[in-house]
Amino acid sequence: MTSVQVEKQHDGNEAAGDASEEGYQRGLGNRQIQMIAIGGAIGTGLFLGAGKAISMAGPSIILAYALVGMVIFFIMRALGELLMYRPVSGSFSEYGREFLGPFVGFVTGWTYWLFWVVTGITEVTAAATYVQYWNKGIPQWVSALVFTCALFGINLISVKIFGELEFWFSMVKVTAIIGMILIGLGVITLGFSNAGDTASFANLWSHGGFFPKGVGGTLMTLQIVMFAFLAVELVGVTAGEATNPKKVLPKAINTVPWRIGLFYIGALIIILSVVSWTVFKPGVSPFVAAFQQIGLPAGAGIVNFVVLTAALSSANSGMYSTGRMLRDLALNGQGPKFFTQLSKNGLPTWGTGVSVGMMLFGVWINYVAPGEAFNYVVSFATISGMWAWIVILLSQLRYRAKADRGELPQSEFKAPGSPYTSVFALAFIGMVIVMMGLDPDARISLYAAPVWAAILGVGYLAIKRRETAAAALAKQD
Secondary structure, three states, X not given: OOHHHHOOOOOOOOOOOOHHHHOOOOOEOHHHHHHHHHXXXXXXXXXXXXXXXXXXXXXXXXXXHHHHHHHHHHHHHHHHHHHHHOOXXXXXXXXXXHHHOHHHHHHHHHHHHHHHHHXXXXXXXXXXXXXXXXXXXXXXXHHHHHHHHHHHHHHOOOHHHHHHHHXXXXXXXXXXXXHHHHHHHHHHHHOOOOOOOOOOHHHHOOOOOOOOOHHHHHHHOHHHHHHHOOOHHHHHHHHXXXXXXXXXXXXXXXXXXXXXXXXXXXXHHHHHHHOOHHHOOOOOOHHHHXXXXXXXXXXXXXXXXXXXXXXXXHHHHHHHHHHHHHHHHHHOOOOOHHHHOOOOOOOOHHHHHHHHHHHHHHHHHHHHOOOOHXXXXXXXXXXXXXXXXXXXXXXXXXXXXXXXXXXXXXXXXXXXXXXXXXXXXXXXXXXXXXXHHHOOOOHHHHHHHHHHHHHHHHHHHHHHHHHHHHHHHHHHO
């Protein structure tokens, strides 16, 4: 359903964004949606990125994850309120278009598309790097090409196959974290393994205190922590293909607190209790370091497989979402018309194919500069991902105001504490963006954003001129 069709459907009685209207098939069931939601909150940001955050803040990183986790829940409940008002595959791009104007919808759709293209490149690059752990003889670009083609083939079959693959990718990640937590608890309470003599919850405060780098050090990790949660909003893109969105999506969103509590906070408490925070270093997975300290020789290989799975899961999600975003843009006259075409299985093959073509650029990068490939393409993903969160929150605030005035039907899944929670989340994101400007490593993202905004501005003006010319021509006829 496009924004134009919305005007015909505000009585709240029709199934907003029905699959038949959008052309998609509702092939994602409750089991798959739940695991996609879980997988969206577990990625390489946790398995690898946490090492740098721990080295910067020490045990207080646990509080940083808890604070950011609360903000993520506010964002997801705001998205949930919008999804129950109108569950469509365009998700926040559609909401931005409806509540903030066509230009915002245009910017959001293309920015989120680019976010996943860039993320797909980085994740396929990362996956190719992980393969070299087992066999350094395989060129990095070959692994990147094989992974890209394989995932593209899967995304061309059916949405059910995509959902099933994501289910098992997420299952691997969940099982690994739960296994790590259970092993860590055993080491702490029973004292077995090489780390048994030193493992203790006292490690959380006995090496320089809970804030060994001060409160400032903890605050500087918020940007790293927030980046780890990018893609948690992906569940919103599945709305147009969920079998029963008004039942499944609220359940998935309401699991956010315990998912963050278990998979992030719980895992970090155990890891930092088994091993002193002083052991962890940037660029080294804290899970690998913990397994090595425990003395499990297979630990590094297991974690490498899990991180490989997380990277492929993210790339798979990128291929899924990019095709939907391009089709939503095309349906609203903000992208080439051929992106509106669907396969006989209800898949946006043109949009997905063009996006994968862009991702193949990452294979070329892996060929010409395998050592620097990851760093070349990672910087823009963070700021573009947060733009989607900003649009979600602003759209929800506008929707709630209109619904309270009786101009729109009330959502069946209101965000608790709104508008205050949404305003707080917006302010928090603003603070993180300011802190990015203070960090030389993250500052490049802010340099890239104005360039992308200028490109989008020119593109939007071109579209408006084309529409004006077409209208003038039609008037003459």
